Amino acid sequence: MSEKELGQKWDRCLADCAVKLGTGLGLGIVFSVVFFKRRTWPIVFGTGLGLGMAYSNCQNDLRSHYVLHSKVAKEE
Amino acid sequence: MAAKILPLVKFATKVTIAGGAIYVAYDSGLLGDGKEGSVTLGRAKAAIPPAVEEWVKYFGFELPATPKIEFSPLDAWNSGVQKSIHALSVAPSTVSDYTKQGLKYVKDLTK
Numbered sequence: 001m002s003e004k005e006l007g008q009k010w011d012r013c014l015a016d017c018a019v020k021l022g023t024g025l026g027l028g029i030v031f032s033v034v035f036f037k038r039r040t041w042p043i044v045f046g047t048g049l050g051l052g053m054a055y056s057n058c059q060n061d062l063r064s065h066y067v068l069h070s071k072v073a074k075e076e
Numbered sequence: 077m078a079a080k081i082l083p084l085v086k087f088a089t090k091v092t093i094a095g096g097a098i099y100v101a102y103d104s105g106l107l108g109d110g111k112e113g114s115v116t117l118g119r120a121k122a123a124i125p126p127a128v129e130e131w132v133k134y135f136g137f138e139l140p141a142t143p144k145i146e147f148s149p150l151d152a153w154n155s156g157v158q159k160s161i162h163a164l165s166v167a168p169s170t171v172s173d174y175t176k177q178g179l180k181y182v183k184d185l186t187k
Contacts, residue, residue, distance in 0.1 A: 011114070012110045012111060012114045013110060015113060015114035015117045016110040016117075018117060019113040019114075020106070020113060023101050023107065026101070030093070030097045034090045035094065053107070054113075057110040057113070060110075
């Protein structure tokens with residue numbers, strides 16, 4: 001993986017982290033207000049979910065360069 | 077009859093609101109891949125200034141102009157890293173020079 005590619009992957013990771021964190025927080029707030037009488041734990045849970053999704057995406061993105069990809073040849 | 081249906085209606089409304097929020101998040105690509113996430117962030121960044129302008133016009137007051145900051149954290153960080161590594165790489169020769177100078181000074185004092 002070249003330095004430029006690695007830098008781009010890290011940029012994507014950070015942007016995705018911000019998006020997922022915001023989404024998790026937002027959905028946590030919605031659930032907290034609608035179902036759980038404005039308690040804090042759904043908000044924390046949603047934020048944690050968002051962080052976890054961002055971490056997992058980042059991990060896959062950084063590993064994808066080294067994972068072998070295969071194609072199944074079509075039978076003629 | 078109405079007393080029995082009302083809690084059900086309330087619950088159905090809550091489920092609709094929560095489900096709608098999840099669907100909107102999924103549909104706009106917020107819960108997808110890393111690439112989709114960065115694309116969505118770019119779109120959101122591009123959409124904020126016109127939205128802010130519209131709101132300002134609607135409410136009829138002038139927001140103070142955002143001060144232009146000429147500081148780039150990226151450039152500052154990069155230059156910091158370069159300077160630190162350069163200092164580390166010249167450290168042995170610098171230390172030896174200072175030691176020689178110090179010894180020479182002490183010798184001159186003792187003459």
